[in-house]
Amino acid sequence: MSASGHAGAPREADVARARELLGEERRSIDNIDAALVHLLAERFSHTQRVGLLKAEHGLPPADPAREQQQIERLRSLADAAGLDPTFAEAFMRFIVTEVIRHHERIRHEGAAGA
Ligand SMILES: C=C(O[C@@H]1C=C(C(=O)O)C=C[C@H]1O)C(=O)O
Known part of the structure; x- marks a missing residue:
C-alpha cells in the first residue's frame, strides 16, 4: 500500500516525499548523535x-550504592520519558x-601519572 492509500506500485511522488522525510529525520538523528558524543565526553x-x-x-x-541510586533514578526518568x-x-x-x-587504571598507574 502506498502513502496515497492505493495498493500496488508506490507513486513516484510518494517515494520522493518519503525520501525527503527520511533525509529530515536523519539530519535530526545526526544532530542528536553529535550531542550524545559531546555529553559523553563531558x-x-x-x-x-x-x-x-x-x-x-x-x-x-x-561505588555500588551510588550506582544503585543512579539506576533507580534513571529507570524512573526513562519511564516518564517513554524510553524502555x-x-x-x-x-x-x-x-x-x-x-x-x-x-x-588510574589507581594502578598511580594518580600522579594519570
Ligand atoms: C564516578 C564514580 O565512580 C563510579 C562510576 C560511576 C558513574 O559513572 O556514574 C558511579 C559510581 C562509581 O561506581 C563515582 O563514584 O561517582
Missing part, C-alpha cells in the same frame, strides 16, 4: 576527575563499567 571528563580523587585518597574505584527502563539501565551499566575500568 561526563567522562568529570568521572576522570573523580577517578583521580579516589586514587589520591585510597577510595575504591566502584531496561534499555536505560543496560546503557548506564555499560558506561559505568567503562568508568570503573578507567578508575582502576
Whole structure:
C-alpha cells in the first residue's frame, strides 16, 4: 500500500516525499548523535576527575550504592520519558563499567601519572 492509500506500485511522488522525510529525520538523528558524543565526553571528563580523587585518597574505584541510586533514578526518568527502563539501565551499566575500568587504571598507574 502506498502513502496515497492505493495498493500496488508506490507513486513516484510518494517515494520522493518519503525520501525527503527520511533525509529530515536523519539530519535530526545526526544532530542528536553529535550531542550524545559531546555529553559523553563531558561526563567522562568529570568521572576522570573523580577517578583521580579516589586514587589520591585510597577510595575504591566502584561505588555500588551510588550506582544503585543512579539506576533507580534513571529507570524512573526513562519511564516518564517513554524510553524502555531496561534499555536505560543496560546503557548506564555499560558506561559505568567503562568508568570503573578507567578508575582502576588510574589507581594502578598511580594518580600522579594519570
Ligand atoms: C564516578 C564514580 O565512580 C563510579 C562510576 C560511576 C558513574 O559513572 O556514574 C558511579 C559510581 C562509581 O561506581 C563515582 O563514584 O561517582
